[in-house]
Amino acid sequence: xxxxxxxxxxxxxxxxxxxxxxxxxxxxxxxxxxxxxxxxxxxxxxxxxxxxxxxxxxxxxxxxxxxxxxxxxxxxxxxxxxxxxxxxxxxxxxxxxxxxxxxxxxxxxxxxxxxxxxxxxxxxxxxxxxxxxxxxxxxxxxxxxxxxxxxxxxxxxxxxxxxxxxxxxxxxxxxxxxxxxxxxxxxxxxxxxxxxxxxxxxxxxxxxxxxxxxxxxxxxxxxxxxxxxxxxxxxxxxxxxxxxxxxxxxxxxxxxxxxxxxxxxxxxxxxxxxxxxxxxxxxxxxxxxxxxxxxxxxxxxxxxxxxxxxxxxxxxxxxxxxxxxxxxxxxxxxxxxxxxxxxxxxxxxxxxxxxxxxxxxxxxxxxxxxxxxxxxxxxxxxxx
Amino acid sequence: xxxxxxxxxxxxxxxxxxxxxxxxxxxxxxxxxxxxxxxxxxxxxxxxxxxxxxxxxxxxxxxxxxxxxxxxxxxxxxxxxxxxxxxxxxxxxxxxxxxxxxxxxxxxxxxxxxxxxxxxxxxxxxxxxxxxxxxxxxxxxxxxxxxxxxxxxxxxxxxxxxxxxxxxxxxxxxxxxxxxxxxxxxxxxxxxxxxxxxxxxxxxxxxxxxxxxxxxxxxxxxxxxxxxxxxxxxxxxxxxxxxxxxxxxxxxxxxxxxxxxxxxxxxxxxxxxxxxxxxxxxxxxxxxxxxxxxxxxxxxxxxxxxxxxxxxxxxxxxxxxxxxxxxxxxxxxxxxxxxxxxxxxxxxxxxxxxxxxxxxxxxxxxxxxxxxxxxxxxxxxxxx
Numbered sequence: 001x002x003x004x005x006x007x008x009x010x011x012x013x014x015x016x017x018x019x020x021x022x023x024x025x026x027x028x029x030x031x032x033x034x035x036x037x038x039x040x041x042x043x044x045x046x047x048x049x050x051x052x053x054x055x056x057x058x059x060x061x062x063x064x065x066x067x068x069x070x071x072x073x074x075x076x077x078x079x080x081x082x083x084x085x086x087x088x089x090x091x092x093x094x095x096x097x098x099x100x101x102x103x104x105x106x107x108x109x110x111x112x113x114x115x116x117x118x119x120x121x122x123x124x125x126x127x128x129x130x131x132x133x134x135x136x137x138x139x140x141x142x143x144x145x146x147x148x149x150x151x152x153x154x155x156x157x158x159x160x161x162x163x164x165x166x167x168x169x170x171x172x173x174x175x176x177x178x179x180x181x182x183x184x185x186x187x188x189x190x191x192x193x194x195x196x197x198x199x200x201x202x203x204x205x206x207x208x209x210x211x212x213x214x215x216x217x218x219x220x221x222x223x224x225x226x227x228x229x230x231x232x233x234x235x236x237x238x239x240x241x242x243x244x245x246x247x248x249x250x251x252x253x254x255x256x257x258x259x260x261x262x263x264x265x266x267x268x269x270x271x272x273x274x275x276x277x278x279x280x281x282x283x284x285x286x287x288x289x290x291x292x293x294x295x296x297x298x299x300x301x302x303x304x305x306x307x308x309x310x311x312x313x314x315x316x317x318x319x320x321x322x323x324x325x326x327x328x329x330x331x332x333x334x335x336x337x338x339x340x341x342x343x344x345x346x347x348x349x350x351x352x353x354x355x356x357x358x359x360x361x362x363x364x365x366x367x368x369x370x371x372x373x374x375x376x377x378x379x380x381x382x383x384x
Numbered sequence: 385x386x387x388x389x390x391x392x393x394x395x396x397x398x399x400x401x402x403x404x405x406x407x408x409x410x411x412x413x414x415x416x417x418x419x420x421x422x423x424x425x426x427x428x429x430x431x432x433x434x435x436x437x438x439x440x441x442x443x444x445x446x447x448x449x450x451x452x453x454x455x456x457x458x459x460x461x462x463x464x465x466x467x468x469x470x471x472x473x474x475x476x477x478x479x480x481x482x483x484x485x486x487x488x489x490x491x492x493x494x495x496x497x498x499x500x501x502x503x504x505x506x507x508x509x510x511x512x513x514x515x516x517x518x519x520x521x522x523x524x525x526x527x528x529x530x531x532x533x534x535x536x537x538x539x540x541x542x543x544x545x546x547x548x549x550x551x552x553x554x555x556x557x558x559x560x561x562x563x564x565x566x567x568x569x570x571x572x573x574x575x576x577x578x579x580x581x582x583x584x585x586x587x588x589x590x591x592x593x594x595x596x597x598x599x600x601x602x603x604x605x606x607x608x609x610x611x612x613x614x615x616x617x618x619x620x621x622x623x624x625x626x627x628x629x630x631x632x633x634x635x636x637x638x639x640x641x642x643x644x645x646x647x648x649x650x651x652x653x654x655x656x657x658x659x660x661x662x663x664x665x666x667x668x669x670x671x672x673x674x675x676x677x678x679x680x681x682x683x684x685x686x687x688x689x690x691x692x693x694x695x696x697x698x699x700x701x702x703x704x705x706x707x708x709x710x711x712x713x714x715x716x717x718x719x720x721x722x723x724x725x726x727x728x729x730x731x732x733x734x735x736x737x738x739x740x741x742x743x744x745x746x747x748x749x750x751x752x753x754x755x756x757x758x759x760x761x762x763x764x765x766x767x768x
Contacts, residue, residue: 161545192555
């Protein structure tokens with residue numbers, strides 16, 4: 001059997017990802033053994049993410065949990081580049097972060113990297129585009145339900161007037177060669193984009209406690225520079241908990257892509273669109289005909305509807321194993337499995353949209369007026 | 385005779401500068417003929433700077449004067465990196481700019497590049513150092529007497545919250561290779577410093593008229609990038625009028641240096657210090673003994689006191705030619721010539737210091753409350 005090739009970098013995910021291989025290649029640690037047990041205990045009803053290895057890899061999570069159990073605490077940092085509408089893959093990582101906030105009872109910093117998305121030339125977004133998407137995406141994030149007094153949504157272009165002194169202090173410690181090696185810059189890269197990593201590091205240094213960054217593993221290289229410089233600045237190296245990618249609808253390979261709408265379900269997709277997309281595009285592990293399927297059964301490992309249920313939409317372990325068994329045996333047909341997913345996704349989206357309407361009144365708390373936000377706007381970053 | 389080697393880059397001035405050679409090497413134009421006449425007419429009592437070729441080179445000055453005579457106007461832009469105390473060479477260029485403001489009746493933008501000075505690692509300044517020097521240097525500049533309602537002092541770290549969208553728009557148009565070739569960046573250069581040129585270009589795009597930048601010629605390369613991108617952004621290429629360097633006290637070579645206090649006279653030097661510095665360090669074109677000097681005469685071309693008088697401190701043409709003749713003939717001794725300079729410099733400094741005390745109440749007009757400053761703080765740079 002020929003080993004399939006796959007590529008995972010911050011700019012590209014191609015092929016069928018071998019996650020154990022990634023742990024070795026990226027030099028991270030698997031979440032397993034006593035550490036996994038400890039995290040499961042803290043996560044409670046969200047522990048299925050650990051049991052099912054959706055959270056599969058980490059950096060310094062052991063130190064974070066130790067700080068937590070000893071009362072030293074931690075804080076969370078995540079972000080979003082507002083380059084277009086958000087899909088299910090995007091928002092799930094915010095739900096993960098919200099659950100971590102609930103379980104760890106801690107602060108969350110959410111960076112909206114509108115400057116980065118403007119500077120990323122291949123996207124060819126106007127400044128106005130990035131501002132419009134920032135408003136849209138922030139509302140989606142607000143709908144997730146973070147604690148308004150312990151969450152700060154930091155929109156780069158709005159906050160730079162405050163953050164600049166500290167961004168400069170970070171920038172002075174990162175030379176071009178290092179940034180180039182981590183981010184793959186070339187001579188053609190513009191000088192705004194090569195500067196941008198300094199701002200991306202800032203939120204990880206907003207508290208003198210350990211920062212835990214939940215992210216898909218492809219984002220891990222971004223934090224190598226942070227881990228190089230944090231201690232010399234009197235802060236902690238950022239810790240990370242890495243999740244697997246929710247696979248694209250179209251199959252277990254690559255990543256959902258905004259330029260291929262059939263690979264993803266958008267938060268704005270209505271029920272009918274969801275149904276059509278799942279029926280038409282969701283890659284099935286079932287057999288070609290009903291008869292054959294009844295006889296041979298389906299393959300849940302390559303079946304995207306099953307994987308979406310397993311990774312997020314069906315937290316009940318008993319139920320998911322029941323589905324797996326039914327499908328494998330051929331008793332459950334592809335259509336039935338797709339119907340289960342459609343039901344879950346449309347319910348999720350409908351609830352999310354309801355929360356989004358209510359979230360309009362929350363945005364100002366996350367950005368300006370909540371306890372944490374007010375503290376951030378008052379801080380003198382020249383003294384940080 | 386062996387041609388003396390000299391080097392002029394934005395980072396270094398070494399050797400005896402051949403200004404005609406610089407015009408060829410930098411690809412600028414000499415200020416001569418009808419253009420010189422036209423500039424002299426406009427400058428009036430400051431025309432000696434043209435006649436004596438202190439203003440000796442330009443880019444697009446012909447277009448600027450044409451715009452001016454046709455009523456389209458122009459604006460002026462200069463700046464200061466607040467890395468330490470200012471010396472006479474620094475402040476003279478601000479007096480030049482003020483005269484240009486008076487004669488052209490126009491707006492002036494003065495950028496205080498405190499971020500740049502923090503990012504320039506070889507200076508090893510703390511953030512607090514740059515802020516302290518910014519306050520100090522801004523007061524010196526305010527003492528020059530710019531029109532409070534037509535002058536905006538833009539301190540980078542204070543104004544970034546407003547300017548950022550436009551700085552990003554500039555940054556997106558400048559790739560690393562270009563910036564590297566102009567500024568001499570290496571892999572060791574930090575990613576803040578490589579970003580900084582985007583901010584330095586901003587003031588030249590603050591009006592949709594031609595921007596005239598008065599500067600020493602070593603700063604010319606900084607504007608090449610501006611001239612590459614300005615028109616594609618809907619603005620004019622920056623024009624420039626280049627001045628010669630006021631030579632260091634110690635001789636007609638190199639440039640005044642903050643790390644060698646004997647090469648410069650600081651604005652804070654008291655009369656006694658000025659006298660001591662001129663007597664001890666000012667390079668003389670006179671002969672070794674009084675007798676020899678009376679016989680052979682002095683050489684004004686290499687005599688720093690004469691050059692300072694010629695380039696700035698003695699605007700009266702008749703008087704300066706008288707001094708030249710007296711000195712050349714040997715009738716005027718080195719000590720006499722130094723005394724003339726000392727008298728001029730101490731008077732200048734005393735007047736400057738008096739104006740500086742009064743300027744304390746003007747700083748807020750230049751930075752925030754004057755007509756132009758208020759306009760700048762109100763502007764939406766996302767729409768620029």
